[in-house]
Amino acid sequence: MKALVWHGKEDIRCDTVTDPEIQDPRDAIIKVTSCAICGSDLHLFHNFIPGMMPGDIMGHETMGEVVEVGSGIDGKLKKGDRIVVPFTIICGECDQCKRGNFSVCETTNRKRHLADKVFGHTTAGLFGYTHLTGGYPGGQAEYLRVPYADATHIKVPAGIPDEQLLFLSDIFPTGWQAAVQCDIEPTDTVAIWGCGPVGQMAIRSAILLGANQVIAIDCLPERLSMAEAGGATTINFETESVLERLKELTDGKGPEKCIDCVGMESHVMASLPDTLLDRAKQMVMAESDRPHVLREMIYVCRPGGVISVAGVYSGLSDMLPMGAFMNKGLTMRTGQTHVNRWTDDLLRRIEEGEIDPSFVITHTVPLEQGPEMYQVFRDKRDSCVKVVLRP
Amino acid sequence: MFHFSNFVRTEGDPKIVEGGPSLKRPADQLARALGWFSIGLGLVEFLAPRRVTETLGMEGHETMVRAFGVREILAGIMSLSVDKNAGLWARVGGDGLDAAALLSGLTPDNPKKGNIALALLMVGGIAMLDYRAAQDTKPRRPPRDARRKLYPNRSGFPKGIENARTAAKQIAAHPKA
Ligand SMILES: NC(=O)c1ccc[n+]([C@@H]2O[C@H](COP(=O)([O-])OP(=O)(O)OC[C@H]3O[C@@H](n4cnc5c(N)ncnc54)[C@H](O)[C@@H]3O)[C@@H](O)[C@H]2O)c1
Ligand SMILES: [Zn+2]
Numbered sequence: 001m002k003a004l005v006w007h008g009k010e011d012i013r014c015d016t017v018t019d020p021e022i023q024d025p026r027d028a029i030i031k032v033t034s035c036a037i038c039g040s041d042l043h044l045f046h047n048f049i050p051g052m053m054p055g056d057i058m059g060h061e062t063m064g065e066v067v068e069v070g071s072g073i074d075g076k077l078k079k080g081d082r083i084v085v086p087f088t089i090i091c092g093e094c095d096q097c098k099r100g101n102f103s104v105c106e107t108t109n110r111k112r113h114l115a116d117k118v119f120g121h122t123t124a125g126l127f128g129y130t131h132l133t134g135g136y137p138g139g140q141a142e143y144l145r146v147p148y149a150d151a152t153h154i155k156v157p158a159g160i161p162d163e164q165l166l167f168l169s170d171i172f173p174t175g176w177q178a179a180v181q182c183d184i185e186p187t188d189t190v191a192i193w194g195c196g197p198v199g200q201m202a203i204r205s206a207i208l209l210g211a212n213q214v215i216a217i218d219c220l221p222e223r224l225s226m227a228e229a230g231g232a233t234t235i236n237f238e239t240e241s242v243l244e245r246l247k248e249l250t251d252g253k254g255p256e257k258c259i260d261c262v263g264m265e266s267h268v269m270a271s272l273p274d275t276l277l278d279r280a281k282q283m284v285m286a287e288s289d290r291p292h293v294l295r296e297m298i299y300v301c302r303p304g305g306v307i308s309v310a311g312v313y314s315g316l317s318d319m320l321p322m323g324a325f326m327n328k329g330l331t332m333r334t335g336q337t338h339v340n341r342w343t344d345d346l347l348r349r350i351e352e353g354e355i356d357p358s359f360v361i362t363h364t365v366p367l368e369q370g371p372e373m374y375q376v377f378r379d380k381r382d383s384c385v386k387v388v389l390r391p
Numbered sequence: 392m393f394h395f396s397n398f399v400r401t402e403g404d405p406k407i408v409e410g411g412p413s414l415k416r417p418a419d420q421l422a423r424a425l426g427w428f429s430i431g432l433g434l435v436e437f438l439a440p441r442r443v444t445e446t447l448g449m450e451g452h453e454t455m456v457r458a459f460g461v462r463e464i465l466a467g468i469m470s471l472s473v474d475k476n477a478g479l480w481a482r483v484g485g486d487g488l489d490a491a492a493l494l495s496g497l498t499p500d501n502p503k504k505g506n507i508a509l510a511l512l513m514v515g516g517i518a519m520l521d522y523r524a525a526q527d528t529k530p531r532r533p534p535r536d537a538r539r540k541l542y543p544n545r546s547g548f549p550k551g552i553e554n555a556r557t558a559a560k561q562i563a564a565h566p567k568a
């Protein structure tokens with residue numbers, strides 16, 4: 001089959017690889033009908049998250065049709081079922097899964113010894129996302145083996161196009177969880193950093209959860225226009241002062257809730273000297289992340305407020321203003337998304353026409369063009385926001 | 392086809408049968424070569440500055456050579472990173488500094504004039520490569536004033552944004568409704 005394979009920094013190729021096989025009774029194989037490129041894939045493209053190996057298949061936003069099931073699936077899934085695959089592989093039985101903390105499932109990381117060492121405890125296995133989280137082959141491919149498939153799936157009905165359902169795999173529940181973690185109240189201003197696909201979903205989620213005002217921050221006009229379309233007031237951090245504008249928009253009080261949808265690769269700009277220093281340290285491996293957004297959020301957040309972090313951080317971040325964080329009594333909530341905790345509700349909202357997540361797609365291309373699209377998405381060329389690949 | 396990565400695959404996972412094309416351009420390979428060269432030269436300058444000054448008949452300038460070594464190493468690391476373009480331009484600037492320093496040593500009484508001339512020739516050659524690579528690896532982000540498609544109609548709310556807001560307000564007013 002064809003698959004997008006990681007060969008090194010900025011080197012993803014469309015290779016021919018052997019087809020996946022059932023390895024365990026709880027496995028299923030799907031024929032992929034649609035998959036997407038995520039901002040998280042860009043961190044891997046840049047080799048900023050350790051633990052990739054040449055030959056790894058990329059991709060964790062995938063859906064398709066079940067073509068084979070293992071003997072242990074027990075009728076929970078059968079040939080011909082249409083499923084969206086959550087990016088977190090879950091067993092459904094461990095202590096964490098039972099609490100709905102699916103992204104920290106204790107069972108599914110087959111290389112848990114690595115994660116135990118690096119993070120202190122293992123987290124869930126993830127598709128196409130480094131050997132720290134299991135080194136599982138990803139879904140930017142024609143076929144995908146889904147481990148623990150009896151739990152790791154979202155069944156979706158026929159009659160709704162792929163485009164509307166695909167993002168149940170990651171970015172829609174990710175934006176949703178980021179907003180839910182804020183405990184939004186009807187008087188709240190929610191400020192959202194980053195208007196990439198995750199930020200766009202967080203904006204819609206904050207609106208659906210009843211925020212009084214949503215403010216979105218980015219520097220790309222096309223993404224800001226999409227944010228505005230979704231109901232946000234926008235700030236362009238390249239041409240305006242984020243601190244001043246946020247003050248203005250909140251009568252000097254600051255947003256009650258702040259959401260980070262940027263992560264470890266915050267934009268580097270001469271006018272933001274901390275980003276230059278972070279970048280320099282990152283190069284000599286003295287720091288792994290560029291946490292400019294975290295610093296800014298802690299500084300502007302209203303005392304007593306909540307900071308919700310959806311953006312991915314990989315290791316060590318320097319110079320976080322813990323004094324402000326502690327004295328202002330802020331709360332920080334983080335996490336890879338517990339996808340299946342939210343998807344029943346979100347699928348219903350899609351079915352009822354409350355939201356249509358396909359608004360974010362700007363490019364749909366055959367899988368073979370994937371390697372080029374990584375570059376287009378990374379360079380923000382052609383007003384690209386979200387790329388869907390069709391095997 | 393032989394693929395080294397297949398040896399370390401977990402048993403049962405897909406293995407590469409036939410590799411597809413890489414999008415790496417010759418300029419990317421050149422940038423990589425220059426990056427490693429920069430680190431190598433930098434290490435020599437940093438660790439053995441005396442050897443360098445002796446060869447050039449410029450004894451007494453060891454501190455400067457050491458500093459140049461650090462500069463070479465940093466530019467090399469940058470040239471090997473995703474910001475290779477900045478690294479290559481840093482190298483072009485560094486080539487200028489190298490040439491200026493060498494010229495300052497090109498005095499009539501320097502018995503190693505010949506070596507300096509040779510070094511200048513080398514710096515000139517490398518500078519051309521650095522410049523070439525820097526030109527060819529320009530970031531492909533569109534400039535800030537580039538024309539862009541905007542998406543003012545993509546609300547994502549099929550029933551309209553006001554509807555979404557009102558629905559949320561109603562739920563907030565009757566949480567258990
Ligand atoms: N928690 C999860 O489970 C989860 C899931 C999916 C993605 N993510 C992470 O979410 C983040 C965003 O993903 P995406 O797909 O939207 O990526 P993206 O790269 O398309 O979007 C990031 C956006 O942030 C903007 N940005 C950069 N610096 C900024 C700054 N200082 N202030 C404001 N905006 C800034 C960029 O211009 C860009 O539009 C990534 O870190 C990704 O890894 C997390
Ligand atoms: Zn993702």
Ligand SMILES: [Zn+2]
Nearest residue numbers: 091094097105
């Ligand atoms: Zn579990």
